[in-house]
Amino acid sequence: MNAQVTVTLPDGESRSFPAGVTGYDIAQSIGKKLAKDALAVTVNGTATDLNLPITEDARIEIVTFDHPLGKEIFWHSASHILAQAVEELFPGSRFGAGPAIEQGFYYDIASPHRFTETDLELIEQKMLEIGRRAITVRREEMPREQAIEFFSTKREDPYKVEILQDTLKDTPRVSIYHQGDFADLCSGPHLPDTSKLRAVKLTNISASFWRGDPSRETMQRIYGIAFPSEKLLKKHLAALEEAKKRDHRKLGAELGLFMLSQDVGSGLPIWLPKGAIVRSELETFLKEEQKKRGYVPVYTPHIGNIELYKRSGHYPYYSDSQFPPLTYTDDLGREEQYLLKPMNCPHHHLIYSSELRSYRDLPLRLTEFGTVYRHEQSGELNGLVRARGFTQDDSHIYCRPDQLVDEICNAIDLTRFVFATLGFDDIQVRLSLHDPDNPGKYGGTGDVWEQAEKDVREAAERMNIEYVVGIGEASFYGPKIDFIVRDALGRKWQLGTVQVDYVMPERFDLSYIGPDGQPHRPIIIHRAPFGSMERFIGVLIEHTAGNFPLWLAPVQVAVLPITEDAHEYAASVRDLLHREGIRxxxxxxxxxxxxxxxxxxxxxxxxxxxxxxxxxxxxTVSLRRHRQGDVGTMTLDQLKEKLFTEITEKS
RNA sequence: GCUGAUGUAGCUCAGUCGGUAGAGCACUUCCUUGGUAAGGAAGAGGUCACCGGUUCAAGUCCGGUCAUCAGCUCCA
Structure with missing residues (x-):
């Protein structure tokens, strides 16, 4: 072993230390403040405990709370402190999983005690107390067998034993973090001691299934967030308050955009006049754009014979999330069953096969704002973003194999155009692929899936999209490219989607006559840039905080006379703008x-x-801009010009 | 669907120990005619989510149902 090690810091500087130096030592050599803020260290890119000896030359980086990794480590350690606090307050509690999440952490706990909100305050106090005790956190590595022994005898943690025997069955050596009398199975890294925890807020408590499996026992999950200072916590809570003001359910009611009524049924949004304007403007916008891109509109009924959905496969796959079939009995006692349309595709496929198609006719791009009904689980309903009745901007593109990648690219381009126009810049794109370990979930053959996923990837690469891959996120008939955005509370929602489908053309026996005079199978692309009008507008409300751009605003101009003397002139201004199509x-x-x-x-x-x-x-008129104030005085022509420009530019 | 919390005027909320329902905003009418984020007065507005129970008496206590919210599970 070398007596000295050379460490390289992120700024490129190299320093020499005695072998066995720790991240903490290095931080201290750089500065007192850094040593105080240091939470962990990355050694050649791998996050490691601050007090672990470094024995070889390495690139190192000190991780503080400002580092994304720092938050993760901090919150993960906070979850251990939560567990310790719960163990001290409520003996007999057993611990499941307790990870850091994007905004904080949680711990799944099985306890004879039923946790209440008042308990949360108690636990918070205990956690802060554990912080003040400054308990050293110690990592211990041992063979898996020994860890099983440890969690069956020294500690009674049946869930940890299960993880060791199952998830970690191929891991020979595991690590345990000791923290006073508490110990947890964990790969780490962790904070050097509990004193960094200065502010904590346990936010809510809910049920979860052990290992996410509804057939296993439910556990009590306690969520929280923690910070190294009270000030940061205050800031976080203030940001949460702000986010709540953007909640589309709140703004939707305040601004008179939509309503939900028990008299109609839960999850069935009703568009009020103002919300209907927003929706109708968006629909017009997309219709115009699609016209330019060669789409042809169609209309299809809201219900369909159940046989249609059996044929498409939607009925068997999704029967549990559909409204039950309507059964109609005729005079002769013959029964027919109809389903409230859960999907538009089967209808469009029938339109495709309503006439003989030539290879010259393709691609055929059918488009419809199609309203569908799905019986989502009651606990899933959420304003406009998760509803039981909603309208998809649904199109199906029927094309030849040689057109497929181009058509996927066109659909991606349209989706991006829509998002860019509406000012969504923080979008995540996910390639949703099938899960090879769960073949029962999908239709079609392996070959077909391989080809479809290859095509989707190729298109994504060609369009220069940055994407993440979601294994098991594909639909049953094919892989997808999903556009995902966040709501005000940080929850993710899928909006736009582009999906490749080799399965439905088989099921519906779709064909076109090729140049060789023989029938061939087309390929289908399902795509919806908005996804669902309801969800999109829900997210748009939160994105804009209800401050819609001029072209979408339900009321674009308010004419405000100061005195009664001005009423007549004001009415003439109103009439003028009204004639020009201004709301x-x-x-x-x-x-x-x-x-x-x-x-x-x-x-x-x-x-x-x-x-x-x-x-x-x-x-003249005096113009005032919302949230900005007085813009100045101008003539009526100038006013018209200004409004028109802004509306046309959709800025 | 599961676990928990919540449900009082159009909205936001108060309502003590079980004793016959309250505020602000909004709404209606009247007064006021004013210069860039709240003028004044009066009035109207309630099956306290719903159903049942305990009680002389229930917004309040108990049970059930429904809805909403948070999370879990699910999402063509």
């Missing part, structure tokens, strides 16, 4: 201008036109 409202109540402005601001009307005696005499 305009005139406020002639006998309220002061300040109040009228306030109400227009609160209802997020993009422009206010303020009219007093001066404007009336000069034939």
């Amino acid at each position: 305009v409202k005139l406020d002639t109540r006998s309220e002061k201008i300040g109040k009228k402005i306030r109400e227009a601001e609160v209802s997020k009307v993009p422009y206010m036109v303020i009219i007093g005696q001066k404007e009336r005499e000069d034939g």
